[in-house]
Amino acid sequence: xSALLRFDKVALRRxxxxxxxDLDLAVGPGxxxxxxxxxxxxxxxxxxxxxxxxxxxxxxxxxxxAALADDHVALDRELPLERxxxxxxxxxGAAMNALGIAGLAKVPVRLLSSGQLKRATLARVAASxxxxxxxxxxxxxxxxxGAERLSKAIAAHCQxxxxxxxxxxxxxxxxxxxxxxxx
Amino acid sequence: xxxxLVAREVRRGSTGITWLPAAFFVLVVxxxxxxxxxxxxxxxxxxxxxxxxxxxxxxxxxxERLIEPDRADGVLDQLAxxxxxxxSIAFAKILAHWLTFGPLLLVAAAFGAALLSMDGRTLLATxxxxxIGTPGLAALAVTIAAVTSGLPRAGSLAALLLLPLAVPLLIxxxxxxxxxxxxxALFLTAGAPFVAGxxxxxxxx
Numbered sequence: 001x002s003a004l005l006r007f008d009k010v011a012l013r014r015x016x017x018x019x020x021x022d023l024d025l026a027v028g029p030g031x032x033x034x035x036x037x038x039x040x041x042x043x044x045x046x047x048x049x050x051x052x053x054x055x056x057x058x059x060x061x062x063x064x065x066a067a068l069a070d071d072h073v074a075l076d077r078e079l080p081l082e083r084x085x086x087x088x089x090x091x092x093g094a095a096m097n098a099l100g101i102a103g104l105a106k107v108p109v110r111l112l113s114s115g116q117l118k119r120a121t122l123a124r125v126a127a128s129x130x131x132x133x134x135x136x137x138x139x140x141x142x143x144x145x146g147a148e149r150l151s152k153a154i155a156a157h158c159q160x161x162x163x164x165x166x167x168x169x170x171x172x173x174x175x176x177x178x179x180x181x182x183x
Numbered sequence: 184x185x186x187x188l189v190a191r192e193v194r195r196g197s198t199g200i201t202w203l204p205a206a207f208f209v210l211v212v213x214x215x216x217x218x219x220x221x222x223x224x225x226x227x228x229x230x231x232x233x234x235x236x237x238x239x240x241x242x243x244x245x246x247e248r249l250i251e252p253d254r255a256d257g258v259l260d261q262l263a264x265x266x267x268x269x270x271s272i273a274f275a276k277i278l279a280h281w282l283t284f285g286p287l288l289l290v291a292a293a294f295g296a297a298l299l300s301m302d303g304r305t306l307l308a309t310x311x312x313x314x315i316g317t318p319g320l321a322a323l324a325v326t327i328a329a330v331t332s333g334l335p336r337a338g339s340l341a342a343l344l345l346l347p348l349a350v351p352l353l354i355x356x357x358x359x360x361x362x363x364x365x366x367x368a369l370f371l372t373a374g375a376p377f378v379a380g381x382x383x384x385x386x387x388x
Binding site for chain 1: 187191195198255256257258260261263264265266387388
């Protein structure tokens with residue numbers, strides 16, 4: 001099967017600084033790739049590039065439909081959590097269960113803690129039909145139980161033929177192919 | 184997705200804050216008799232111009248909440264990931280902004296006209312002119328909101344950018360030159376989604 005995300009000799013420049021160049025990358029169905037590297041090495045930028053939110057300086061980026069979870073929650077704060085998620089996904093119920101926030105369905109988003117917001121952000125991705133998940137520092141603010149639920153959700157997604165690219169400076173639980181970016 | 188976006192914008196625009204521009208509009212109009220004196224004939228003569236100036240200043244109030252919160256919270260990014268073109272986002276925001284801003288302003292104008300002792304015919308003409316002009320004002324507000332989003336002190340900058348661009352609307356609207364005013368409003372409404380869409384794209388870093 002063809003790759004869900006493919007970089008072909010990609011170079012990315014941010015603020016006049018060349019973050020990386022000649023980067024080749026292919027992530028196929030069922031694969032999980034962790035992008036690691038020190039602060040400022042371009043992990044988040046790589047994800048935004050993969051999401052199509054940034055343009056490459058050189059090279060080609062091809063991707064399937066993607067869903068992105070970064071530190072922006074993108075849920076309407078005045079709405080109850082379930083209604084806020086429903087704006088992005090028709091049926092967020094299963095994803096809310098998977099991330100352990102089904103009990104918060106009626107709680108307004110603005111009252112959630114940062115860990116709960118992180119789970120909600122991940123549930124927004126898990127509820128989307130996109131085959132490619134892009135996760136930026138997915139473990140930030142998550143407790144041990146949340147991290148375990150996340151790795152189960154990722155495993156299930158890969159099992160179902162999806163792919164995950166996660167950027168993190170710490171080691172993610174589970175089986176990940178590694179890509180190291182230099183500073 | 185566009186329909187859902189318009190519905191969301193209308194919902195977010197029609198909480199308590201909807202009344203703010205309309206209340207501000209009436210307040211500006213109410214200042215006029217204090218400033219020029221309670222001469223009913225004079226007030227009636229300058230009435231439609233006063234309503235227009237008040238409408239322009241009221242159009243400035245919502246600018247900061249139109250685009251910036253969604254940019255800062257990643258909503259614009261997520262919409263792009265869902266395949267919504269930036270121009271469509273801008274169009275949906277213009278439409279929803281007019282729905283929560285235009286009709287209320289027309290109601291407020293009737294109150295304002297009473298404060299200025301305008302006669303019925305002048306009021307009717309001004310209401311028609313506002314009906315033609317407010318879509319252009321809404322388009323301008325969303326465009327300026329997109330251009331200034333992410334900048335420090337965007338509110339003051341937005342006023343400096345928006346008011347001069349609204350001058351053609353003001354001239355033709357206050358003169359009841361409806362066809363010319365309609366042409367300007369059409370130009371603004373048709374062009375705004377593209378300018379605002381480009382600004383949204385450029386603000387993505």
